Amino acid sequence: MLVSGSLSTSWTAYLGLLSALSATFVPSVAVKEHDFKKCHQSGFCARNRAFADHALATTSWQSPYNIAPESGSFKDGQYQATILKTINDKGETVRLPITISFLESGTARVTVDEEKRQKGEIELRHNSKARKERYNEAEQWVIVGGLTLDKAAKVDYEDKTQVTVKFGPSSEFEATISFSPFSIDFKRDGHTHVKLNDQGLLNIEHWRPKIEKTESAASEETKEGETKEQDKKEKPKKEDESTWWDETFGGNTDSKPRGPESVALDISFVGYEHVYGIPSHAGPLSLKQTRGGDGNYQEPYRMYNADVFEYILDSPMTLYGSIPFMQAHSKDSSVGVFWLNAAETWVDITKGKGSKNPLALGTKAKTSTHTHWISESGLLDVFVLLGPTPKDLTARYGELTGTTAMPQEFALGYHQCRWNYVSDEDVRDVDRKMDKFKMPYDVIWLDIEYTDEKKYFTFDKHTFPDPIGMGKQLDSHGRKLVTIIDPHIKNVDNYPVVAELKSKDLGVKNKEGNLFEGWCWPGSSHWIDAFSPAAREWWASLFKYDSFKGTMENTWIWNDMNEPSVFNGPETTMPKDNLHFGNWEHRDVHNLNGMTFQNATYHALTSRKPGELRRPFVLTRAFFAGSQRVGAMWTGDNQAAWDHLEASIPMVLSQGISGFPFAGADVGGFFGNPEKELLTRWYQTGAFYPFFRGHAHIDARRREPYLAGEPYTTIIGAALRLRYSLLPSWYTAFRQAHVDGTPIIKPMFYTHPSEEGGFAIDDQFFVGNTGLLAKPITQKDRVEVDIWIPDSEVYYDYFTYEVVPTSKGKSVTLDAPLEKIPLLMRGGHILARRDIPRRSSALMKWDDYTLVVTVGRDGKLAEGDLYVDDGESFDYQAGQYIHRRFVFDAAGKSIVSVDAEGRSAKDVQEGEWMKKMRQVGVDKIVIVGAPAAWAGKREVTVESEGKTWSAKMEFTPAMKGRGAFAVVKKLGVRIGADWKISFA
Ligand SMILES: *[C@@H]1O[C@H](CO)[C@@H](O)[C@H](O)[C@H]1NC(C)=O
Numbered sequence: 001m002l003v004s005g006s007l008s009t010s011w012t013a014y015l016g017l018l019s020a021l022s023a024t025f026v027p028s029v030a031v032k033e034h035d036f037k038k039c040h041q042s043g044f045c046a047r048n049r050a051f052a053d054h055a056l057a058t059t060s061w062q063s064p065y066n067i068a069p070e071s072g073s074f075k076d077g078q079y080q081a082t083i084l085k086t087i088n089d090k091g092e093t094v095r096l097p098i099t100i101s102f103l104e105s106g107t108a109r110v111t112v113d114e115e116k117r118q119k120g121e122i123e124l125r126h127n128s129k130a131r132k133e134r135y136n137e138a139e140q141w142v143i144v145g146g147l148t149l150d151k152a153a154k155v156d157y158e159d160k161t162q163v164t165v166k167f168g169p170s171s172e173f174e175a176t177i178s179f180s181p182f183s184i185d186f187k188r189d190g191h192t193h194v195k196l197n198d199q200g201l202l203n204i205e206h207w208r209p210k211i212e213k214t215e216s217a218a219s220e221e222t223k224e225g226e227t228k229e230q231d232k233k234e235k236p237k238k239e240d241e242s243t244w245w246d247e248t249f250g251g252n253t254d255s256k257p258r259g260p261e262s263v264a265l266d267i268s269f270v271g272y273e274h275v276y277g278i279p280s281h282a283g284p285l286s287l288k289q290t291r292g293g294d295g296n297y298q299e300p301y302r303m304y305n306a307d308v309f310e311y312i313l314d315s316p317m318t319l320y321g322s323i324p325f326m327q328a329h330s331k332d333s334s335v336g337v338f339w340l341n342a343a344e345t346w347v348d349i350t351k352g353k354g355s356k357n358p359l360a361l362g363t364k365a366k367t368s369t370h371t372h373w374i375s376e377s378g379l380l381d382v383f384v385l386l387g388p389t390p391k392d393l394t395a396r397y398g399e400l401t402g403t404t405a406m407p408q409e410f411a412l413g414y415h416q417c418r419w420n421y422v423s424d425e426d427v428r429d430v431d432r433k434m435d436k437f438k439m440p441y442d443v444i445w446l447d448i449e450y451t452d453e454k455k456y457f458t459f460d461k462h463t464f465p466d467p468i469g470m471g472k473q474l475d476s477h478g479r480k481l482v483t484i485i486d487p488h489i490k491n492v493d494n495y496p497v498v499a500e501l502k503s504k505d506l507g508v509k510n511k512e513g514n515l516f517e518g519w520c521w522p523g524s525s526h527w528i529d530a531f532s533p534a535a536r537e538w539w540a541s542l543f544k545y546d547s548f549k550g551t552m553e554n555t556w557i558w559n560d561m562n563e564p565s566v567f568n569g570p571e572t573t574m575p576k577d578n579l580h581f582g583n584w585e586h587r588d589v590h591n592l593n594g595m596t597f598q599n600a601t602y603h604a605l606t607s608r609k610p611g612e613l614r615r616p617f618v619l620t621r622a623f624f625a626g627s628q629r630v631g632a633m634w635t636g637d638n639q640a641a642w643d644h645l646e647a648s649i650p651m652v653l654s655q656g657i658s659g660f661p662f663a664g665a666d667v668g669g670f671f672g673n674p675e676k677e678l679l680t681r682w683y684q685t686g687a688f689y690p691f692f693r694g695h696a697h698i699d700a701r702r703r704e705p706y707l708a709g710e711p712y713t714t715i716i717g718a719a720l721r722l723r724y725s726l727l728p729s730w731y732t733a734f735r736q737a738h739v740d741g742t743p744i745i746k747p748m749f750y751t752h753p754s755e756e757g758g759f760a761i762d763d764q765f766f767v768g769n770t771g772l773l774a775k776p777i778t779q780k781d782r783v784e785v786d787i788w789i790p791d792s793e794v795y796y797d798y799f800t801y802e803v804v805p806t807s808k809g810k811s812v813t814l815d816a817p818l819e820k821i822p823l824l825m826r827g828g829h830i831l832a833r834r835d836i837p838r839r840s841s842a843l844m845k846w847d848d849y850t851l852v853v854t855v856g857r858d859g860k861l862a863e864g865d866l867y868v869d870d871g872e873s874f875d876y877q878a879g880q881y882i883h884r885r886f887v888f889d890a891a892g893k894s895i896v897s898v899d900a901e902g903r904s905a906k907d908v909q910e911g912e913w914m915k916k917m918r919q920v921g922v923d924k925i926v927i928v929g930a931p932a933a934w935a936g937k938r939e940v941t942v943e944s945e946g947k948t949w950s951a952k953m954e955f956t957p958a959m960k961g962r963g964a965f966a967v968v969k970k971l972g973v974r975i976g977a978d979w980k981i982s983f984a
Helices: 009-021 043-057 138-142 215-225 229-234 390-401 424-436 467-475 496-503 533-542 586-604 642-657 676-686 712-725 727-740 912-919
Strands: 065-067 073-075 078-086 093-102 108-112 154-158 162-167 173-178 183-188 191-196 247-249 252-254 263-269 274-277 301-303 325-330 333-339 345-353 367-375 380-385 414-416 443-446 480-484 488-490 518-520 523-527 555-559 618-620 632-634 692-694 765-767 772-774 784-788 795-797 811-815 823-826 829-833 849-854 862-869 881-889 894-899 921-928 939-944 947-956 965-974 979-982
Touching: 043 263, 043 345, 043 367, 093 162, 093 173, 138 586, 183 333, 191 333, 191 380, 263 380, 274 367, 274 642, 325 390, 333 367, 333 390, 380 390, 390 727, 414 712, 424 443, 424 467, 467 480, 488 496, 496 523, 496 533, 533 586, 555 586, 586 618, 642 676, 676 692, 676 712, 712 727, 727 765, 727 829, 727 862, 823 829, 823 849, 829 881, 849 862, 849 881, 939 965, 965 979
Parallel strands: 414 443, 414 692, 443 480, 480 555, 555 618, 618 632, 829 862, 849 921
Antiparallel strands: 065 078, 073 078, 078 093, 093 108, 108 380, 154 162, 162 173, 173 183, 183 191, 191 263, 247 252, 263 367, 274 325, 301 345, 325 333, 333 380, 345 367, 488 523, 518 523, 765 772, 772 823, 784 811, 795 823, 829 849, 862 881, 881 894, 894 979, 921 965, 939 947, 939 979, 947 965
């Protein structure tokens, strides 16, 4: 969080302190859009856009990048060659080694480096200690698998101008590498899908020495600027060197010891009209064009993790985290690219029929999407994923960067946060009131004020005299505490943490190689350098129970401000010429910074006490590709406004398809005071965020859900209980995400990739495989909503079992008075719930299950699954879990439960938790849309574990649009056992 423009009284003290410490530094109290760079203010972005303008406007434009004749060789799934970049009229060239790796998964990777820099044959300016190589360690932090080379890939055709490689599953993928100019054309099933450098925008700014200009040269340049329009068109424009050597923004100067070094490439998606991904941006799921025109953006999408508080909506502006993974989608086909670069990155998007080279496209009238990727430094490193389905893309991406960590079950419950719960008694009081008003919740949070003057790893002794007593009260109902720990360490005497950081030399350095000092919440601070193994080891020591006193087994951690936020730094972050472990410049690793810090905390939480190992919970604000492996994220400092509620859904959906589905927005809105209707609708929406947390700014009035008053309190309570009853289904969806990268809430294009009408819809979604289709209300005074129906299945209202009169590809209007969440059940699914309301998820651990079956149109099969484990340990990795598949067969008149993974009882040695689960059963099955023929039936036959018995069934006939339904009670079957229920 960051302080808002309006200052509370409690804040004034802090400001006084700051001004006492520094007469010159004025804290930014109103960060606005103009505090962040536009493309024209970011030298390399401006240069590459100008390069693109010139290339696209010049008919005879030829990319100056060519593969050197005879330089190419193909071996064991890898093609290697040297690209020669022609740098002047004399034909001088720069050597750029390229490696194209064909991976077993069918993904291709293209990596381009710079030979002079590989060899260290460059000179740095300003006596910089920075590394000479292009940053080549992003892979080390990001990639966890999927790099095995495809030994079956083979050269299919080769001559002096090109080479074609066949690769991928049954060799259905093909890459044609053209030498002059260099480009790559990726085909699937004989059709081109992705093209690299088709528009000739490849640009790798090679290292060059700075030549100090003589006065006459400088004046010549002025003349150059006056060149006649006509000349300009014909002659290649002289490059604008003004931003090569240093750049100033907002009073901060970047010394750029290596000069210009950007990498850029155009990537065309041939025949694709929609592109998704590259979160986090506050805009539509289907990305907009960025080169102006009606309804389009003027600016490229930017990825440069930043503390952008009070962010503006419908904007390509950067936010707190970045995932440079983009998916293109057209009817029945998905492809994607993953741009592995952690430096500041911009992406321009344009759409159009044909291309610069229409013949080469081979598709006539179809719209294509052209993207232009621009990064400030590092290798050019791009993965091309050829689909063909959205699910293939998320799975392939998951193999590379890892899937979402399996969270503890409590993490899926409701989290109650505000800046700040002011004392341990305040926390105890909220805890009691939540119980009094029957509001289930799992976690209460402490923002920065719990500390002793912003010194992390301490509690304020006056306001939190008894944190352990507080923790124990929470624990008595299975609840947890999350405390905030940020990466800035207060620079003050008598604080052992900062003393150790200094003496052990574990902080981020400035460009001179001395400990970097900047400003954040505590005033003067230093930043832990989580890129350093020694720093991570030290960090772990700080979380031990006897070190972080006041914490106990149910304390978990929130990492905020890890972009990192530096109040007096350029764009509220670190200077780019700061140095990290290994002397890599901050410039190279900026977008990785948040992830390495969250990861350091994640690992710290696995070693608090010998013998105690549970899945850590760490929430992060900044993130990158791979952060999903170590925790949850939220969308940062939003506002208590209807349009922010609305914007949260596409933002959370975008996280989901981009491999980081454990995502949510602050319920209620961080800044401001939500009116009660907004707060209520926000809880109804938040109950469908994978990460569900209410949060509020220090200046916002208290808004714990029980304070809302009637009817709001009751309605919010119902939304919380809906979340809790569906926890088994949410947990199952997380398991799926953990196994193969599938999003937890899914947009229409993902579940129905053939239905073009759904490709731009981003305000409704399916939950896991449950068939639940939700469209939360995000507008004021709305009492009905149109929901788009993607198929011809039958849809039932979740609450009333009404059969909604739908037709495929059309919208249907649903009633949605304040107390109602528009939520449908698609026919053909089975979902699991736990229906007894309790105070926390931990208290539901041994409750029986309810299964809800929705009978599909034409009596098709209904299917679903349930995954359950102990919800906290890593024992699931040793098979300690129950994973059932339920199948309802209307024709066969039965429901069966079988092991979803085909394991038999003897495959699993039952541990303590599994033994205890023997007592947990299925209490009830509801069959919505039950066949009319069941009227009059009172009993069903149950078979399980070698026994047969009967159970009671109640049948309620269809009536006034509501479907018939049957309820079978007191089944007496175990959740972990095979069973069969016959209705015949
Ligand atoms: C996470 O921390 C572990 C343990 O220190 C380290 O081995 C790993 O490289 C780190 N990964 C990231 C992404 O920071």
